[in-house]
Amino acid sequence: MFLKLLFLSAFTQVLPLTLLALVASYVYSRYASPLKKVPGPALASFTRLWLNVGLVARGNLHGGILDAHRKYGRVVRVGPNKVYFSDPALIPEIYGVGSKYRKSDLYMMADPEPGQGSTFSERSAEKHAALRRRVGPAYSNSSVLQMESYVDALVSAWISALSTEFTATETSFKSCDFACWAQFLTYDVISELAFGKAFGFIATRGDHKQYIASLQQALPIIVILSYFEELVKFMALGWVRKFATPIINDKTGYGNLTKAATELVRERWAKGGVGERRDMLQRFYEQGMTEKEAMVDSTLILLAGSDSTATAIRAAVMFICSNPRAYITLKSELAAKIVRTTPPSIVSFSTARSLPYLSACIKETLRLFPPGAGAMERVVPAGGAILSGYFIPENTIVCIHPWPVGRDEVFGEDGDLFRPERWLEEKDEKRLAKMEKALDFVFGAGPHYCLGRPIAHMELYKSITELFLTFDIGLSNPMQPWKSREYGFFLQKHMMVNLKRVDG
Numbered sequence: 001m002f003l004k005l006l007f008l009s010a011f012t013q014v015l016p017l018t019l020l021a022l023v024a025s026y027v028y029s030r031y032a033s034p035l036k037k038v039p040g041p042a043l044a045s046f047t048r049l050w051l052n053v054g055l056v057a058r059g060n061l062h063g064g065i066l067d068a069h070r071k072y073g074r075v076v077r078v079g080p081n082k083v084y085f086s087d088p089a090l091i092p093e094i095y096g097v098g099s100k101y102r103k104s105d106l107y108m109m110a111d112p113e114p115g116q117g118s119t120f121s122e123r124s125a126e127k128h129a130a131l132r133r134r135v136g137p138a139y140s141n142s143s144v145l146q147m148e149s150y151v152d153a154l155v156s157a158w159i160s161a162l163s164t165e166f167t168a169t170e171t172s173f174k175s176c177d178f179a180c181w182a183q184f185l186t187y188d189v190i191s192e193l194a195f196g197k198a199f200g201f202i203a204t205r206g207d208h209k210q211y212i213a214s215l216q217q218a219l220p221i222i223v224i225l226s227y228f229e230e231l232v233k234f235m236a237l238g239w240v241r242k243f244a245t246p247i248i249n250d251k252t253g254y255g256n257l258t259k260a261a262t263e264l265v266r267e268r269w270a271k272g273g274v275g276e277r278r279d280m281l282q283r284f285y286e287q288g289m290t291e292k293e294a295m296v297d298s299t300l301i302l303l304a305g306s307d308s309t310a311t312a313i314r315a316a317v318m319f320i321c322s323n324p325r326a327y328i329t330l331k332s333e334l335a336a337k338i339v340r341t342t343p344p345s346i347v348s349f350s351t352a353r354s355l356p357y358l359s360a361c362i363k364e365t366l367r368l369f370p371p372g373a374g375a376m377e378r379v380v381p382a383g384g385a386i387l388s389g390y391f392i393p394e395n396t397i398v399c400i401h402p403w404p405v406g407r408d409e410v411f412g413e414d415g416d417l418f419r420p421e422r423w424l425e426e427k428d429e430k431r432l433a434k435m436e437k438a439l440d441f442v443f444g445a446g447p448h449y450c451l452g453r454p455i456a457h458m459e460l461y462k463s464i465t466e467l468f469l470t471f472d473i474g475l476s477n478p479m480q481p482w483k484s485r486e487y488g489f490f491l492q493k494h495m496m497v498n499l500k501r502v503d504g
C-alpha cells in the first residue's frame, strides 16, 4: 500500500513536470530557436514526427521533400534541428572535398557492427579517407573494365532466361515481373565482380535464399529507426543489436547474405587473398585491408550495389515504355548503330556509351528518379554557417536531397517531364555544364562520391541496350507500373511487363 502511494505521488509529480519540459522545448523550438525564421511546416519546427512518421515511415521521403521544397522554397526546416536545402550551388560547401560537415548519426544504423564503420557509414573523416584509399582501386574505371566480360556473360544469361521464360507468341503470353528480374541481374553481377562467383539468381530464376524478400522486410524497420537518433545510439549497444538485426546463423534472408559475404572473405584471406581471378576481394587484399574490414565492406558492396542499380534499370524501362517518342527514337538508334553478330555478342560498354540517345535516356532517368534516395545528412561544423541567406548554428543537421536537385530550375519549366532530347538540344555550354553537375549529385559528392558508379553505369548501359534490342516491351498495367516505396533504397514490386522478341 505504501509503495503504491509512493508510486502514485511520484507519478502525479513527474508527469506534469515532463509535460511542462516538453511544452517548453516545443515553444523554444518554434519561437526562440535560431532556426525560427527558416520556412517549413509548423509541425516540423517543434517535432520530428512530421519527417520521421509523415514521410520516412510512409516510404515517401523523396516525394515529401520534393513537395516541401515546392511549397516553401529552397530552404525548408524539416525538424526542430534539421534544415534541408535544394540549391545545387551549396553542394561544394556541404559535401565537397575539404568540407568540415561530417556525416550525421543517421549513418550509424548502416554500420554492419557497432563501432565498425564501412566505407559508406564511417563518420570520422580521417578513418573514412584511409578506408577509401584502400577500397578505391577495386572500384576504379580500369578495374571495372577488366571485368567487363563477366558482366557480359551475366547479361547474356539474363536475356536468354527472359526469352525462354516470358517471350510472347501469337497465342500466348506470360507477364514478367521485371521488378524481380532487374534485381536478379544486379545481385548476380555484383556477387560475380566482388567474389568471383555469381550467387545464382538468374540460373535458378528465383530469389536466392530469399535475400530480396528479407531485405524488403528488414529495410523499412532499419531506416525508420535510424531517424530517431536516441534509438540509433541505443541500438548501437552490442546486446540490443544482437536482437534487432538479422542473425548470421539464419538459413535464408539478410542474415544469410551477411554470412555468405563473411565466409567468402574468411576463405579468401586464408588463401592469401588469391582467387580464381582478380576480383574485388583480391584487390581489397592487395591493398592491405584486414579480414574484418573486408567483411564489413563486402556486405556493403552487396547492399549498395544491387538495389540502387536495379531501381535505375526499372525506372529506365518504365520511363522509356511510357513515352512513345523516346521508345521509338531509342529503338531506331539501336537498330541503326548496333551491328548484331551471330551468335550475338553483348554490346561493349564503350559502344553503348557512345550512343547519344541511349545516354540521354539514362541521364533523364537518373535525373527524374535518383535511385539512392536516402537523406545524405551532414552536421554543421563549429561556428555555424550562413547557407542560402540563413544563419544555421553548429550541430544543426543539414541535407541536400537529390530529388529536388534533379528538378532544379536549370532544367527549365518542363523539368518534371521525361524528355531525353533536353540533353542533346542544349546549345548553351554553361547551362549544360550546370545540368550535368546537378545530375551528377545522384551519385553524391566529394569524399563520399559513389564508388560504384562505373559498375552501375556499365550494368545500366548494357542491360537497357540489350533489352530494347532483343524485345518489344510493354508495361502490362500502365495505370500502375509498379508498387514502389522508398526506405533509402526503393523497394519495388509487381512491375509487370510484356516481352516479345523482335526476331521471333
Ligand code: HEM
Binding pocket: 119, 120, 121, 132, 190, 300, 301, 304, 305, 306, 308, 309, 312, 370, 371, 372, 375, 376, 377, 441, 442, 443, 444, 445, 447, 448, 449, 450, 451, 452, 453, 455, 456
Ligand atoms: C545507380 C546506381 C547508384 C546510385 C544512384 C548510387 C548513389 C550513391 C550515393 C548518392 C552515394 C553517397 C551517399 C552519401 O554520401 O551518403 C553513394 C555512395 C556509395 N556507393 Fe553508390 N550508388 C549506385 C550504385 C552503386 C554500386 C553498384 C555500388 C557498388 C558496387 C555502390 C557503392 C557505393 C559505395 C561503396 C559508397 C560509399 C562511398 C563513400 O562514402 O566513400 N554504389 N552511392
